[in-house]
Amino acid sequence: MTLPPAARVxxxxxxxxxxxxxxxxxxxxxxxxxxxxxxLADRRLGSRGRLRRxxxxxxxxxxxxxxxxxxxxxxxxxxxxxxxxxxxxVRTLGTVPPHVRRGRLALEAGLRLWLALASAGAPGERLxxxxxxxxxxxxxxxxxxx
Numbered sequence: 097m098t099l100p101p102a103a104r105v106x107x108x109x110x111x112x113x114x115x116x117x118x119x120x121x122x123x124x125x126x127x128x129x130x131x132x133x134x135x136l137a138d139r140r141l142g143s144r145g146r147l148r149r150x151x152x153x154x155x156x157x158x159x160x161x162x163x164x165x166x167x168x169x170x171x172x173x174x175x176x177x178x179x180x181x182x183x184x185x186v187r188t189l190g191t192v193p194p195h196v197r198r199g200r201l202a203l204e205a206g207l208r209l210w211l212a213l214a215s216a217g218a219p220g221e222r223l224x225x226x227x228x229x230x231x232x233x234x235x236x237x238x239x240x241x242x
Contacts (some may be wrong), residue, residue, distance in 0.1 A: 102171040116150035139168035168234035179225030
């Protein structure tokens with residue numbers, strides 16, 4: 097699977113792109129020389145922790161983490177994986193994409209709940225930011241082989 101065009105903007109040109117759950121990709125990263133730019137990709141829920149564990153296991157020093165929103169297949173935004181930038185992005189541009197049919201009502205309800213939490217003061221804002229960084233599934237980790 098290749099990177100969406102929106103994600104290629106933040107990836108170094110000579111990077112090896114790997115899906116670390118695939119054995120052949122993991123072996124390719126392990127075999128790379130020290131200093132080789134590497135991009136690890138995942139598009140499933142829980143990808144943040146999973147990519148960090150894979151990076152550690154494969155000997156990749158993480159330089160940057162990005163989230164592709166709203167989905168891997170249709171990324172409109174590539175955001176730094178930080179609660180501040182994701183919070184700004186959702187507050188400013190948060191909407192359910194027009195092509196979404198299945199689960200649209202649930203997504204709209206979740207977005208409204210998230211926006212209510214984010215505007216409820218410090219505790220709600222921290223909870224909203226934590227939820228968003230935890231559930232955003234499409235991610236890439238940019239780093240170098242140690």
